[in-house]
Amino acid sequence: MSTQSPLSDRVAVITGASAGIGQAIALDLASKGARIVLNARRAERIDELAQRLTDQFGMVKTNQGMRPRAVCVPGDASDDSTIDAMLDASQDHFGISADLIVANAGRGLDGSVMTSDTNQWESMLKTNILGVARLIRKAGTQLLELQANRDWQDHPADLVILGSTVGRHISPFSSMYGSTKFAVNSLAEAARRELGPSGIRVSLIEPAIVKSEFQEMAGYNPKSFGQIMDKFGPVLTPKDIARSIGFIVTQPASVHLCDVVIRPTRQDYP
Numbered sequence: 348m349s350t351q352s353p354l355s356d357r358v359a360v361i362t363g364a365s366a367g368i369g370q371a372i373a374l375d376l377a378s379k380g381a382r383i384v385l386n387a388r389r390a391e392r393i394d395e396l397a398q399r400l401t402d403q404f405g406m407v408k409t410n411q412g413m414r415p416r417a418v419c420v421p422g423d424a425s426d427d428s429t430i431d432a433m434l435d436a437s438q439d440h441f442g443i444s445a446d447l448i449v450a451n452a453g454r455g456l457d458g459s460v461m462t463s464d465t466n467q468w469e470s471m472l473k474t475n476i477l478g479v480a481r482l483i484r485k486a487g488t489q490l491l492e493l494q495a496n497r498d499w500q501d502h503p504a505d506l507v508i509l510g511s512t513v514g515r516h517i518s519p520f521s522s523m524y525g526s527t528k529f530a531v532n533s534l535a536e537a538a539r540r541e542l543g544p545s546g547i548r549v550s551l552i553e554p555a556i557v558k559s560e561f562q563e564m565a566g567y568n569p570k571s572f573g574q575i576m577d578k579f580g581p582v583l584t585p586k587d588i589a590r591s592i593g594f595i596v597t598q599p600a601s602v603h604l605c606d607v608v609i610r611p612t613r614q615d616y617p
């Protein structure tokens with residue numbers, strides 16, 4: 348393992364890679380040598396990113412010859428069939444199992460239990476909670492088998508999960524979204540306790556405000572969000588989150604930064 352390419356023997360699976368934090372994670376991990384499986388529902392976006400990753404960081408050597416650095420699995424990350432296809436894609440395309448899984452796909456929702464759009468509750472819960480739980484279950488099963496058959500101290504395995512500061516501190520202003528991140532935070536910590544003893548790091552990343560497509564998707568009022576940005580700014584960028592994740596997964600296998608809160612310096616709450 349060279350210091351320039353510390354992830355050159357690893358495959359990362361990233362859900363929600365067509366925008367924002369997921370896209371930035373793909374670029375950061377590929378810059379460290381990783382091969383990447385990209386997922387999101389907008390196929391054309393991940394196709395473009397896959398091409399960019401190969402152009403920028405080069406083809407990769409596999410047991411079937413040289414291959415593009417990234418492969419795409421479009422679809423809903425909370426569907427069992429998409430999750431199976433993402434995990435299979437690593438073997439099929441690169442000839443090795445993925446051992447760096449990033450549960451990033453997710454969405455926000457403006458408003459509280461009292462005021463948010465009830466028509467969006469089920470789809471948000473499916474993406475943000477069930478999608479993450481299903482990925483932990485399926486990827487966790489695969490990682491357990493992988494670690495049982497190799498020396499974990501020479502081969503780190505990572506499950507990185509995007510929580511949020513609103514999954515740690517109650518924000519009445521986006522309480523339905525916050526409740527999904529409370530669930531994610533608890534799933535991540537439980538998985539860490541269950542999988543850590545087998546040499547699998549489960550890392551929870553809890554960002555505060557990151558400027559991305561998230562705000563528009565959640566339906567935040569641009570005027571009031573603009574005021575928050577002015578108060579707390581400069582707010583975080585997707586690259587800020589990706590850089591921290593890149594640091595965590597390149598630590599020695601016996602070192603685990605398991606629970607990381609990242610805020611813009613001036614954001615006092617949440």
Ligand SMILES: NC(=O)c1ccc[n+]([C@@H]2O[C@H](COP(=O)([O-])OP(=O)(O)OC[C@H]3O[C@@H](n4cnc5c(N)ncnc54)[C@H](OP(=O)(O)O)[C@@H]3O)[C@@H](O)[C@H]2O)c1
Pocket residue numbers: 362363364365366367368369386387388389390392422423424425451452453454455474509510511512553554555556557558559560561562564585
């Ligand atoms: N931005 C923030 O302030 C902030 C703060 C804390 C935590 N987070 C968390 O960070 C993660 C990424 O957020 P972001 O800021 O990067 O948001 P973003 O810019 O809106 O990107 C969200 C990504 O998730 C994908 N996605 C959404 N639902 C999906 C589904 N069902 N299946 C597959 N992909 C799906 C979207 O792609 P498609 O539409 O193409 O599927 C997109 O690539 C989320 O879990 C979010 O809750 C964000």
